[in-house]
Structure formats: structure tokens, C-alpha cells
Amino acid sequence: MHRALLLLLLLLVSCGDSNGDGRVTVFAASSLTAAFRSMGADADFSFGSSSRLAQQVAEGAPADVLATADEESMQRSGLRGAVAFATNRLVIAHHGAVQSVADLARVRVVLAAPSVPAGRYAAQALSAASVTVQPLSLEPDVKAVAAKVRSGEADAGIVYATDAEDMETIDLGVEARYYVAAVTEDGRSFVDLLRRDRGRRVLRQHGFGIPS
Amino acid sequence: MRGAPWPVRVAAAVAVVVLGVPLLGLLARTPWSDAWRVLRADATLDALRVSLLAATCAALLSLVLGVPLAWVLARSRLPGRTALRALALLPLVLPPVVGGVALLAAFGRRGVLPGFLDLPFSFRGVVAAELFVALPFVVVTVEAGLRQLDSRYEEAAAHLGAGPWTVFRTVTLPLTLPAVGAGAALAWARALGEFGATVTFAGTLPGRTETLPSSVYLALESEPGAALVLSVLLLGIAVTVLVALRGRWLGAWR
Numbered sequence: 001m002h003r004a005l006l007l008l009l010l011l012l013v014s015c016g017d018s019n020g021d022g023r024v025t026v027f028a029a030s031s032l033t034a035a036f037r038s039m040g041a042d043a044d045f046s047f048g049s050s051s052r053l054a055q056q057v058a059e060g061a062p063a064d065v066l067a068t069a070d071e072e073s074m075q076r077s078g079l080r081g082a083v084a085f086a087t088n089r090l091v092i093a094h095h096g097a098v099q100s101v102a103d104l105a106r107v108r109v110v111l112a113a114p115s116v117p118a119g120r121y122a123a124q125a126l127s128a129a130s131v132t133v134q135p136l137s138l139e140p141d142v143k144a145v146a147a148k149v150r151s152g153e154a155d156a157g158i159v160y161a162t163d164a165e166d167m168e169t170i171d172l173g174v175e176a177r178y179y180v181a182a183v184t185e186d187g188r189s190f191v192d193l194l195r196r197d198r199g200r201r202v203l204r205q206h207g208f209g210i211p212s
Numbered sequence: 213m214r215g216a217p218w219p220v221r222v223a224a225a226v227a228v229v230v231l232g233v234p235l236l237g238l239l240a241r242t243p244w245s246d247a248w249r250v251l252r253a254d255a256t257l258d259a260l261r262v263s264l265l266a267a268t269c270a271a272l273l274s275l276v277l278g279v280p281l282a283w284v285l286a287r288s289r290l291p292g293r294t295a296l297r298a299l300a301l302l303p304l305v306l307p308p309v310v311g312g313v314a315l316l317a318a319f320g321r322r323g324v325l326p327g328f329l330d331l332p333f334s335f336r337g338v339v340a341a342e343l344f345v346a347l348p349f350v351v352v353t354v355e356a357g358l359r360q361l362d363s364r365y366e367e368a369a370a371h372l373g374a375g376p377w378t379v380f381r382t383v384t385l386p387l388t389l390p391a392v393g394a395g396a397a398l399a400w401a402r403a404l405g406e407f408g409a410t411v412t413f414a415g416t417l418p419g420r421t422e423t424l425p426s427s428v429y430l431a432l433e434s435e436p437g438a439a440l441v442l443s444v445l446l447l448g449i450a451v452t453v454l455v456a457l458r459g460r461w462l463g464a465w466r
């Protein structure tokens with residue numbers, strides 16, 4: 001009986017996290033997943049919607065770096081000294097049913113919610129083209145939009161070009177600007193990496209542009 | 213508490229803390245001055261309407277489908293009842309998002325039955341997803357209730373000449389009403405709180421498929437204060453349901 005209790009205790013102790021192993025923690029927009037993982041940095045990544053991550057950083061989440069897909073999310077985090085480090089194009093991802101932006105008004109469309117950068121960029125693109133769309137859903141994450149188009153549930157969706165490399169796309173003429181800021185001193189090395197030649201090369205390889 | 217050894221008392225106290233502290237934190241951090249504005253907002257009322265309607269539909273369907281299944285499990289001598297019961301309980305242990313993925317695989321455009329009732333991205337889809345997760349509650353509660361029944365009442369009625377449907381309607385159902393009521397209430401509460409399956413299967417569109425839990429998730433990104441207020445709203449509904457049940461459902465489980 002005592003051995004069983006001891007074993008239980010040991011198992012419980014291992015339920016905790018192992019923190020502080022010296023790795024840098026990077027919070028980044030989900031569209032940066034492939035590019036950041038290829039940076040060769042010794043870091044722990046948490047990918048998600050920029051607005052959610054910025055909110056978490058503002059509430060004191062243990063991130064060393066925050067990278068967002070637009071300026072508004074970065075401002076929400078309250079961090080100073082953010083710099084633009086990459087650009088992306090907004091596109092309509094589809095399976096052939098769409099020839100122009102105007103077609104979005106008559107097919108099954110999924111967009112990102114206006115509370116996330118991709119949703120804001122989509123609204124910008126649609127209003128610039130004077131097209132009104134009745135979306136089937138306003139997803140909490142741009143990857144969810146891409147997934148719904150990819151699976152065929154939706155005919156089209158507005159996502160980042162880097163998320164739609166396996167689908168047909170139409171460029172919307174809207175550029176997304178990505179910002180990065182170091183939350184702690186430890187994060188500076190990762191921020192510097194992104195802005196050096198090697199980091200820029202990796203970003204370009206994954207379909208991102210570099211702001212001038 | 214006399215007689216309980218101290219390790220038991222300590223562990224029980226820790227259990228209370230684990231359950232209570234998050235709820236207290238929620239109540240403490242809610243911006244109460246902002247609460248009325250959030251509760252009155254169109255977006256909130258839309259989500260509340262979608263949630264209440266969908267949960268009620270799902271609970272009703274759960275009753276219509278769950279009570280007969282519970283009867284089969286409790287009373288019939290069908291072979292394979294054990295497997296059937298496992299199937300009925302599966303959604304209880306399945307992660308909700310897996311339920312959503314399964315529903316898409318079944319009824320999505322590339323699913324096994326594409327176009328059936330046109331479920332994805334619709335209010336019907338929300339009801340379908342909630343039905344999937346809530347049905348087991350009715351089955352479990354009603355089956356337990358039926359097993360507890362003294363079958364002599366039904367035997368007497370049959371002996372006096374009542375047909376099976378009459379026996380079910382006039383003897384069985386009234387006697388199991390507490391279990392049915394508890395099952396319905398639990399199914400309703402579970403349906404109301406469902407998030408993973410509805411977001412995956414039906415999406416989130418304000419006024420049509422965005423439920424209160426979805427609103428909370430979305431609000432976390434832009435208006436964390438609103439997320440807290442909506443969370444308290446859901447908490448209030450949950451507490452009301454539990455108080456209305458007043459521990460009666462525990463009896464049906466025994």
C-alpha cells in the first residue's frame with residue numbers, strides 16, 4: 001500500500017512543467033510557423049493568432065519574443081521597440097470557382113474574424129474592391145480558414161499567400177506587415193537573427209517579403 | 213467531518229480549492245461596471261439566442277432519441293447491448309474537437325454523406341454537434357433510472373390488459389420522469405457549453421452559428437473584459453441548472 005502511494009506521488013511530481021532550461025520562448029503569428037521553425041534557432045515556439053498572443057504577453061505570459069502579423073496586435077501587447085521584419089501578401093485561396101474578387105459574393109466563403117489580423121486585412125481588401133461578402137464563418141484563426149478551404153468545406157477564403165501555396169490563389173493587392181519585438185533581454189538574439197542575412201534568406205524562402 | 217483521518221480532510225480541502233479558486237478569480241476579475249454594456253450588446257444577445265435555441269433543440273432531440281435507446285439498453289435482450297452502450301457513451305470520452313472532425317468526415321462536402329441536411333456552417337450543424345455530445349447524458353441517466361424501477365408495476369399493468377405502448381406511456385414514463393428530467397437538464401447544460409465540435413463543424417458566424425462559448429473564445433483576443441463578462445453569464449446559467457437539479461441526478465446514477 002505504501003509503495004503504491006509512493007509511486008503515485010512520484011507520478012504526480014512529474015506532472016509539472018520543466019521551466020527555465022535556457023531556451024528562448026517565441027510567440028509568433030501562425031503564418032510564421034514554417035519559416036520560424038526553419039531558422040535553426042534553439043527556441044520554443046508558440047504559434048497562434050497574433051491578437052491572442054499579444055493579449056497573453058500583455059498579461060505577462062513568459063515569452064521572450066513576440067512576432068505579430070500586423071501593427072495593431074503589436075500595439076495591443078504594449079511592447080516597445082517593435083520593428084517590421086517581413087511582409088506577406090493577402091490572397092483568395094480557392095479550388096477554381098473564383099476568377100476575381102467580385103466572385104466572392106456568390107460562392108461559399110470563409111474569412112478570419114475581424115479580431116485577428118487576417119480578418120482585418122481581408123476587410124481592407126474587400127472594401128478596396130467594393131465587394132460585399134456573406135461569409136459562412138468568421139474563424140478565430142487564419143489557419144482554420146485555410147483548412148476549411150483546403151478540405152473543400154468552403155469554396156474560397158482570404159488567407160496569407162504563405163498559407164495557400166498548395167491551392168489556387170488570386171492576389172488581393174494588400175500587403176501584410178509583420179512586426180517583432182523582444183519581450184526580455186534573452187529575446188534580443190532571436191530578433192537580431194530575423195534581421196540578419198541568414199534570417200532574411202529563410203523568410204524569403206518561405207514566401208515572405210522584406211520591408212524596405 | 214468527525215472521524216475522517218487528516219490526510220483525507222487535507223485532500224478534500226485541496227479539491228475545494230482547485231475547484232473554487234478559478235471561479236473566485238473569474239468573479240473577482242470581471243469588470244462589473246462594464247458588464248451591463250456587454251450583456252446588452254447585439255453580439256451578446258445574438259450569441260445568447262443561438263446558444264439557448266441550439267441547446268434546447270439538442271436537448272429535445274436527445275430525449276427523443278436517447279430515451280428509446282436507454283430503454284433498449286435497460287430492458288431488451290438484444291445481443292451486443294454492451295457494444296451499443298459503449299457506442300452511446302463514446303462522445304463522453306471523445307475530445308469535442310474530434311467529434312467535430314468526425315461530423316465533417318461524415319457530413320462534410322467530402323464526407324461519407326455529403327449534402328445531408330446541409331449541416332456544415334449552419335444552425336442545424338450547431339444542433340447536430342451539440343446533439344452528438346449531449347445524447348450520452350440522456351442515455352446514461354435514463355438507463356440507470358429504468359434499471360432502478362420496480363418492474364412489478366409494469367407487470368401488473370400488463371397483467372391487467374394494457375398493451376406495451378400503454379404500459380410505457382402510463383407506467384414506465386411517469387415513474388422514470390425524474391431520471392428523464394435530470395438527463396434532459398444535463399444534456400441541455402452540456403450542449404450549451406459545447407465549443408470544440410461546433411466551431412470545427414459549424415464555424416462561427418455572428419447571429420447564426422456563433423454560440424456563447426465561441427464568443428468567449430473570440431472576445432479573448434480583442435476584448436478580454438467582455439470575455440470575462442460572457443464567462444460569468446455562462447457560469448450563471450450553469451449554476452442555475454445545477455441548483456434546479458439539486459443533486460437529484462446523483463440518485464439516478466446509483
